[in-house]
Amino acid sequence: MTVEVLLFASYAESLGECSLSLQLEPGATAGDVVGELRARPGGAGLPRFPMVAVNERYAPADRRLEPGDVVAVIPPVGGG
Amino acid sequence: MARIVSTALDPAGVLDLVAGADRGGTVLFVGTVRDHHLGRGVVELEYSAYEAMAELEIAAILAEAETRFSTVVEAVHRSGKLAVGEISIVVAAAHAHRDAAFEACRWTLDEIKQRVPIWKHESYADGSSEWVEPCATGRDA
Numbered sequence: 001m002t003v004e005v006l007l008f009a010s011y012a013e014s015l016g017e018c019s020l021s022l023q024l025e026p027g028a029t030a031g032d033v034v035g036e037l038r039a040r041p042g043g044a045g046l047p048r049f050p051m052v053a054v055n056e057r058y059a060p061a062d063r064r065l066e067p068g069d070v071v072a073v074i075p076p077v078g079g080g
Numbered sequence: 081m082a083r084i085v086s087t088a089l090d091p092a093g094v095l096d097l098v099a100g101a102d103r104g105g106t107v108l109f110v111g112t113v114r115d116h117h118l119g120r121g122v123v124e125l126e127y128s129a130y131e132a133m134a135e136l137e138i139a140a141i142l143a144e145a146e147t148r149f150s151t152v153v154e155a156v157h158r159s160g161k162l163a164v165g166e167i168s169i170v171v172a173a174a175h176a177h178r179d180a181a182f183e184a185c186r187w188t189l190d191e192i193k194q195r196v197p198i199w200k201h202e203s204y205a206d207g208s209s210e211w212v213e214p215c216a217t218g219r220d221a
Contacts, residue, residue: 079198
């Protein structure tokens with residue numbers, strides 16, 4: 001299945017892109033997306049358990065993904 | 081109403097949104113861009129947001145604040161490039177009495193800082209720049 005991945009701020013800078021599509025096995029989780037990203041060039045700096053959102057809501061790493069889900073990997077936020 | 085905006089923020093407009101004849105106390109917080117961070121001179125900063133999610137998170141925080149403190153609360157946050165002294169965030173909380181208004185304003189601001197996907201990129205007087213990540217949230221970061 002295909003999921004869309006969004007990257008922001010320092011994570012986007014490390015991986016060199018803001019969005020990408022990933023092919024995953026059925027039953028893959030949000031944590032699997034992080035694992036795929038960490039294996040990419042520039043991805044080693046990502047923490048193993050960053051904050052993740054699925055379809056614009058925070059989600060745990062074990063959240064099972066559906067085809068077409070949008071997974072955002074969220075660096076520490078700094079608003080205010 | 082958009083709460084992540086790329087134009088100058090208007091505190092008076094936010095005050096109007098929480099005003100009401102039954103509310104005798106209103107607390108207004110205005111955050112501005114500071115000229116220093118950890119001892120370095122700041123000349124400019126840029127906020128970027130995951131806008132769709134940031135809007136949802138702020139709306140959820142405001143709804144939670146209204147339930148928790150029985151107040152009327154509103155907040156807006158800037159995006160894009162800001163100069164020193166420009167307003168980055170406005171939070172207003174109104175209640176019949178002052179204590180709840182102060183508490184709700186503070187709580188809302190703290191929640192926004194902790195939960196809303198907005199990031200700050202600071203440019204320093206020495207020509208360097210970096211993403212400001214106030215606290216590591218990854219468990220093994």
